[in-house]
Amino acid sequence: MSNRAESVLVGLIGEGVMPSLTPPMHEREADVQGLRLLYRPIDLLDLALPATAVGDLLTAAGRMGFNGLNITHPCKQLVLQHLDEVSDDADRLGAVNTVLIRDGRFIGHNTDFSGFGSALTDGLSAAKLDRVVQLGAGGAGSAVAYALLKAGVKHLDLVDMDASRAAERATELSGLFPVANITAHTPADLKNVMPLADGLVHCTPIGMAAHPGLPLDIELLEPRHWVADIVYRPIETQLVREARAKGCDVLDGGRMAVGQAADAFKLFTGKDADRDRMREHFLELIATEESALVKAAH
Numbered sequence: 001m002s003n004r005a006e007s008v009l010v011g012l013i014g015e016g017v018m019p020s021l022t023p024p025m026h027e028r029e030a031d032v033q034g035l036r037l038l039y040r041p042i043d044l045l046d047l048a049l050p051a052t053a054v055g056d057l058l059t060a061a062g063r064m065g066f067n068g069l070n071i072t073h074p075c076k077q078l079v080l081q082h083l084d085e086v087s088d089d090a091d092r093l094g095a096v097n098t099v100l101i102r103d104g105r106f107i108g109h110n111t112d113f114s115g116f117g118s119a120l121t122d123g124l125s126a127a128k129l130d131r132v133v134q135l136g137a138g139g140a141g142s143a144v145a146y147a148l149l150k151a152g153v154k155h156l157d158l159v160d161m162d163a164s165r166a167a168e169r170a171t172e173l174s175g176l177f178p179v180a181n182i183t184a185h186t187p188a189d190l191k192n193v194m195p196l197a198d199g200l201v202h203c204t205p206i207g208m209a210a211h212p213g214l215p216l217d218i219e220l221l222e223p224r225h226w227v228a229d230i231v232y233r234p235i236e237t238q239l240v241r242e243a244r245a246k247g248c249d250v251l252d253g254g255r256m257a258v259g260q261a262a263d264a265f266k267l268f269t270g271k272d273a274d275r276d277r278m279r280e281h282f283l284e285l286i287a288t289e290e291s292a293l294v295k296a297a298h
Contacts, residue, residue, distance in 0.1 A: 024281075121151075132155070
């Protein structure tokens with residue numbers, strides 16, 4: 001027999017979450033630390049439930065003794081109305097990806113931004129942050145931009161195919177970080193802003209297995225630039241590969257994925273995850289996936 005204090009029961013609510021690597025990362029780290037943790041994906045598609053069911057699922061999880069839940073697309077904003085308390089950063093971002101269940105109360109946090117922040121510190125500790133270009137101002141891009149500004153970026157160039165989305169995001173962030181200079185651009189402006197930038201962060205689907213290719217003209221990169229990608233399937237995107245070949249310091253998308261998981265692990269268990277060990281396991285999981293894909297193709 002076990003209760004909330006003796007073991008940890010957590011889950012992941014979202015659409016298409018069955019292939020997520022978060023459950024095995026949490027379970028392996030808990031095993032190594034001698035903790036009893038079970039992590040279950042709760043897939044809205046498999047359950048034939050709409051995103052608006054997130055409130056009912058939270059209530060059910062609370063009744064069934066869950067310690068917490070991770071929340072992903074398309075529920076990160078919808079979940080807010082069902083929470084009793086929200087961390088300052090999650091409130092400012094208007095999105096929650098981690099919910100703690102404590103004494104019948106639901107407490108929301110955001111480890112998307114903190115995960116990227118720790119990735120930047122761990123993987124690009126010497127990166128100059130005076131001026132940064134970010135490609136993509138969508139959902140993931142919001143958290144990354146917030147993390148960059150919290151890390152001390154003075155001038156952030158937000159580049160998006162949707163000019164109005166970039167402008168809206170720049171306005172929101174300017175309200176949160178009034179000292180920073182945040183400007184909105186379309187890809188046509190890259191030739192003008194890249195020569196002024198210290199680094200580039202990529203937050204669009206380009207480079208994913210289903211969307212191969214480069215998000216910008218690689219000739220715009222110089223060896224002095226650092227480059228961070230948040231895509232991790234594959235771990236070695238074309239952008240990461242070609243940027244490294246040009247002499248740029250690079251950060252693969254796995255760093256943010258591990259950072260998010262490690263921060264959520266600390267919230268769920270109260271224990272610090274060994275980030276290097278967790279990344280090692282993450283890379284093993286990715287390698288196994290990629291090997292299976294190669295075999296299937298033959």
